[in-house]
Amino acid sequence: MTEPSHDELAPLPEPTALPEPTALPEPTRPGRYVLAASVTLALALIGAALLVPVALRQAAPPDLSAVRTYDDLPVDHVDGRVAYDVTPPVGGPHAPAWLACGVYDVTVPDENAVHALEHGTVWITYTPGLPTAAVDHLADLLPDEGILSPYDGLPGPVVVTVWGRQLVLSGAGDDRLELFIEAYGDGHTAPEPFASCAGGVDVTGEPTTAA
Structure with a gap:
């Protein structure tokens, strides 16, 4: 078999160009994301710490603390006027005549009202100008042994x-009013808990000694 001459040899293929190097992605920085997650978690915990007590206070039942x-x-x-240290007075020297139970639309003498307190009466007082509906609500809650003025x-x-x-x-709708009446409406804190405001004087203005 005859070998081909050099002139008959096939030309060598052109060298293939190498592909351009591909840029590798920038390595991630896990520390940055961990820090961001930590900050987010800390803020969430702070928010929860602030909101939970508020929610508990809102959900807590009223109390008499x-x-x-x-x-x-x-x-x-x-006889005469007494300078009380508490407004309205909670006890102390008082007129010989006690104030009759009931609803008053004008102010009543402290001295006669305090004598009623001595008999175990509940005295509900409100700021003048309170809406009529609120005053009516207070009157509905007033116990038989009670004065509203x-x-x-x-x-x-x-x-x-x-x-x-x-x-x-805080107002006529404060739920603690009913709790207070339930706790103290029996007059057990009074010096004469088994007496009554019934049969007292119906008086406004100056205190009276008349029975």
């Missing part, structure tokens, strides 16, 4: 008082 207690109150009978200079819209105990309320 804000009731103020006054002990060792004198029970003397006096407006009062100037109260520390809150509504204040409920028995002898030696008092609670300032």
Whole structure:
């Protein structure tokens, strides 16, 4: 067999060009994402810590922890006006005649009302100008042994008082009013818990000594 001459040899193929190198993706920085996740988690925990107490307060039932207690109150009978330390008064020296139970649309003498407190009466006072619907609601809640009257200079819209105990309320719709009446409406804090405001004087303005 005859070998081909050099002139008859097939030309060598052209060298293939190498592909351009592909840029590798920039390596991720896991530390950056871990930090971001940590910050997000911390903010979420702070938010939860702030919101949970608020939710608990909103869900908590009303209680009587804000009731103020006054002990060792004198029970003397006096004539004329008395300068009481608490507004409205929770006890102390008072007129010989007690105020009759009921709903009053004008202010009543402290001295006669305090004598009613001595008998175990519940005294609900409200700021003058309270809406009529709110006053009617208070009247509906008033126990038989109770007095309802407006009062100037109260520390809150509504204040409920028995002898030696008092609670300032946010308004006529404050749920603590019923709790207070349930807890103290039996008159057990009064010096004469089995007496009554029935048969008292129906008086406004100056205190009276008349029975």
